[in-house]
Amino acid sequence: MKKLMSAAFACALLLPTVASAADYTDKTIEFWVPFKEGGGTDTWARALQPFIAEKLPGKPDVIIVNETTGGAIGGSNEFHRRMKPGGEMIFGTTGSVQFPFLLGDKRVRYDYADWAPVLASPIGGMVYLRTDSGVKSVDDFATLKDMKLVFGSQAISTLDLVPLLAFEMLGLDVQAVFGMKSRALTRQAIQRNEVNIDYQTTPTYLKHVVPLVEEGEMVPFMSLGALQADGSIGRDPTFPDVPSFPEVYEKVHGKKPSGPAWDSWKAFFTAGYGTQKFIVLPKSSDQDVIDTYRAAMKEVAEDPRAQKILKDELGNYEIIVGDQVVQAMKDATEVPEEAQAWITNWLKEKYNFSN
Numbered sequence: 588m589k590k591l592m593s594a595a596f597a598c599a600l601l602l603p604t605v606a607s608a609a610d611y612t613d614k615t616i617e618f619w620v621p622f623k624e625g626g627g628t629d630t631w632a633r634a635l636q637p638f639i640a641e642k643l644p645g646k647p648d649v650i651i652v653n654e655t656t657g658g659a660i661g662g663s664n665e666f667h668r669r670m671k672p673g674g675e676m677i678f679g680t681t682g683s684v685q686f687p688f689l690l691g692d693k694r695v696r697y698d699y700a701d702w703a704p705v706l707a708s709p710i711g712g713m714v715y716l717r718t719d720s721g722v723k724s725v726d727d728f729a730t731l732k733d734m735k736l737v738f739g740s741q742a743i744s745t746l747d748l749v750p751l752l753a754f755e756m757l758g759l760d761v762q763a764v765f766g767m768k769s770r771a772l773t774r775q776a777i778q779r780n781e782v783n784i785d786y787q788t789t790p791t792y793l794k795h796v797v798p799l800v801e802e803g804e805m806v807p808f809m810s811l812g813a814l815q816a817d818g819s820i821g822r823d824p825t826f827p828d829v830p831s832f833p834e835v836y837e838k839v840h841g842k843k844p845s846g847p848a849w850d851s852w853k854a855f856f857t858a859g860y861g862t863q864k865f866i867v868l869p870k871s872s873d874q875d876v877i878d879t880y881r882a883a884m885k886e887v888a889e890d891p892r893a894q895k896i897l898k899d900e901l902g903n904y905e906i907i908v909g910d911q912v913v914q915a916m917k918d919a920t921e922v923p924e925e926a927q928a929w930i931t932n933w934l935k936e937k938y939n940f941s942n
Contacts, residue, residue, distance in 0.1 A: 609674055609879040612645030618866075619652045620679045621662025623769050627788035628681045629653060631708060631864055634790075634900045638893045642883040658768070659683045659745065660694045667697035672872035674880060678702070679866055681710075682859030683745035685919055689858065690744050690931065691942045699920045702867035705880040706887070707907040707915040710863040711789040711823040712811040714750055715796060718803055720783060725809065725835050728757075736761040737782040739773035743938045746859050749811060750786045752852050752933070753832045757839055763938070771795075778804070786811075788863070789825055789902035809835045813904075814861040820853065825902035847929050854926035862907060862915040884908045 618636060622628045632651055640649040654662040659681070666678045680702075687695050716722050722731045738754070740747040740763045747763075754761045761784065767773050770787055774795060777785040787796055799805040810823040812831035822831050836844045844852075866884070868877060885908045887893050897906065907915045934940035 608644050608882070609873075609876045610645045611643050611647035611674065614645060614647040614675055616640070616643070616647050616649045616674070617652050617676045618649055618679065619654055619662070619666045619676065621654055621659045621666070621684065622681075623655050623771065624651075624653050626769055626771055627710070627791040628679055628864060630790040630794060631710070631901055632679045634896055635706075635866070635887065635893075638887045638890060639883065642886040642890075644879060644883075657694075658741070660687050660692065664694075664696040667701065670869045672869045672876070674868060674872060674876040677705075677866055677868055677880075679864060681746070682749075682863045682919075683741065683747075685858060685863075686746060686748065686855070687744045688920065689855075689922060689927065690934075692744050693942060699916065701870050702865075702916075703870045703872065703877050704865045704867050704912045704916040705877065705908075706866040706884040707862040707912050707919075708864040708901065709814065709861055709904040709907075711813055711825055711902055711904070712746070712750065712786050712860060713789065713792045713796070713823075713826060713829070714753075714784065714786040714808045714811070715792075715800070715805050716784055716808055717777060717780065718806050720806075722808065723806055725830055725838055728835075728839055731808075732757075732759060734760070734783070736784045738763050738784050739767045739776045739782045740765050741767050741769065741773075743934055743940050744942075746788070746863075747786075748930070748934070749852065749856050749859055752848065752855075752930075753811070753836075754784075755937070756836060756844065756848055756852065784808075789823070789904075790900060793825075793900065793902065811856060811860060814857055820856065823902075824904070847925075848933075850923075851926040851929040851933070854922040855930060858919050858922050862919045865912075865916055865919070867916075881909060881912070884912075 618632055620629050620632045636649050654665050663684045670676050738761050742765055773785050776782045807829050810826045810829050810831050812820040813823045815821045820833050833844055888906050888908045
């Protein structure tokens with residue numbers, strides 16, 4: 588009998604170990620977002636919030652923490668300073684968090700190398716104008732080119748650099764007004780006719796600008812586009828009837844975009860929009876915590892209810908989960924040195940940007 592028990596014990600030692608899932612029964616998860624309520628990243632986080640709570644073991648409460656002190660950089664710095672392993676603090680990043688990191692902004696105290704991604708979301712962007720501009724579509728580009736355009740911006744080291752570089756490549760006369768606290772404020776500014784061209788990421792555009800288009804106040808001009816499987820930039824699937832920036836460029840210049848400006852624009856578009864938003868945990872968390880979150884996010888991605896809500900509120904994009912999310916964050920936080928150098932030089936010459 589002892590021999591049988593010893594043999595059974597020995598066999599048990601040889602069996603592969605199954606990782607235990609973290610349990611969040613009676614726990615509260617803080618989902619930090621470095622933006623005010625109502626913006627694109629906040630909308631994205633709140634759309635995901637109930638499904639994260641449902642899919643994590645123990646069905647914890649998930650609360651959104653809008654940490655906006657010091658803007659996107661300050662809020663990100665604060666999360667990085669206070670983050671704790673264990674899965675009870677998670678963070679929602681976006682391109683306006685990624686770009687200052689990529690550009691070596693001296694205010695940045697966070698490091699993507701310290702974060703483990705568990706979900707990624709591609710997001711689009713739409714450029715639009717007031718209807719009283721007289722521009723109804725890209726066919727009215729001559730009218731647009733003759734206008735003195737004013738564009739409200741949070742800062743040049745944010746996602747705003749992508750549309751601003753696009754405007755320059757199209758030869759538009761655009762004055763950027765920096766210091767806007769959020770893109771919600773730039774949206775309000777165009778409604779008050781304080782600026783006359785704006786862009787919003789897809790979630791905010793769908794929620795707040797589409798009603799203005801339907802009421803005849805605003806008109807869509809171009810989407811920034813969407814990253815295709817072959818690496819090209821095509822039409823945004825959420826706005827299939829609206830031309831993308833590369834299409835508008837070709838119509839205006841009579842040739843496809845190319846050269847250093849295009850290469851740099853495409854690199855930063857890919858970093859900022861190809862996978863714009865991430866949910867991350869402290870990388871110091873135990874592997875079972877990270878694995879538990881990645882499994883839960885996979886369930887979120889496969890849930891038909893979540894798919895419908897995410898499509899309706901965020902746009903027609905597939906979220907990235909599983910092993911692919913690690914590569915997605917690598918792609919979003921690394922750009923070719925030549926593109927980074929070109930962008931940095933352009934920012935210095937055009938906007939006196941110093942990192």
